[in-house]
Amino acid sequence: MIRRFKFLKNPGITRSGGFYSSLSVSLLFSLLLSAPASAMEEIVDKVSVLHQTPKIEWQKVSTGTATWMWLEIYEATLYATDATLPKNFLSDEVPLKLSLCYLKPIRADIFIEGANEVLPKELTPLLRADVNRLHQVYQSVESGDCYTLEYTTHQGTALKLNGKSVFHSNQAGFKAIYFGIWLGNNPLSEVLKNRLLAIKFTSK
Numbered sequence: 585m586i587r588r589f590k591f592l593k594n595p596g597i598t599r600s601g602g603f604y605s606s607l608s609v610s611l612l613f614s615l616l617l618s619a620p621a622s623a624m625e626e627i628v629d630k631v632s633v634l635h636q637t638p639k640i641e642w643q644k645v646s647t648g649t650a651t652w653m654w655l656e657i658y659e660a661t662l663y664a665t666d667a668t669l670p671k672n673f674l675s676d677e678v679p680l681k682l683s684l685c686y687l688k689p690i691r692a693d694i695f696i697e698g699a700n701e702v703l704p705k706e707l708t709p710l711l712r713a714d715v716n717r718l719h720q721v722y723q724s725v726e727s728g729d730c731y732t733l734e735y736t737t738h739q740g741t742a743l744k745l746n747g748k749s750v751f752h753s754n755q756a757g758f759k760a761i762y763f764g765i766w767l768g769n770n771p772l773s774e775v776l777k778n779r780l781l782a783i784k785f786t787s788k
């Protein structure tokens with residue numbers, strides 16, 4: 585229906601004039617407002633489809649338990665779009681999700697302290713700003729609460745608490761440094777990292 589509006593342009597009015605644009609917009613809105621309700625619903629549905637992001641079908645890759653001394657602190661579950669990971673799984677081209685479900689209460693400042701201990705000391709100002717933003721939204725958790733770190737190529741990196749998004753970043757490279765807290769070269773726990781990555785990698 586919208587494409588037909590192109591045929592309603594007045595050939596006597598040049599494109600360089602502001603009047604032409606105003607007339608086209610006014611005419612478009614007039615026709616939309618006068619359209620039947622069913623036609624309006626069809627237009628809205630088509631626009632909604634165009635703005636939908638592809639749905640990720642997550643597959644469980646591995647699980648592991650983080651411990652401190654003899655205490656079990658949280659269960660970690662790694663997800664990807666395939667049962668195997670590409671070797672560049674921390675790059676911005678690869679969707680990734682890490683769920684951390686806690687078995688003990690943990691204060692927010694403990695999360696921040698642990699992250700700062702293993703994060704790269706040298707970060708760009710933009711990456712440092714996003715790290716600080718994320719740390720500001722950390723909340724203390726009780727047994728049964730779950731934090732989920734999720735990255736998709738369309739939506740960037742998100743942090744969720746019990747399924748509710750509390751942080752989002754589209755900054756390039758943020759995924760690598762923050763997932764790297766658990767999966768990078770300097771993780772919080774080598775034991776947990778090895779459990780999560782004790783899988784077959786693809787040749788990519």
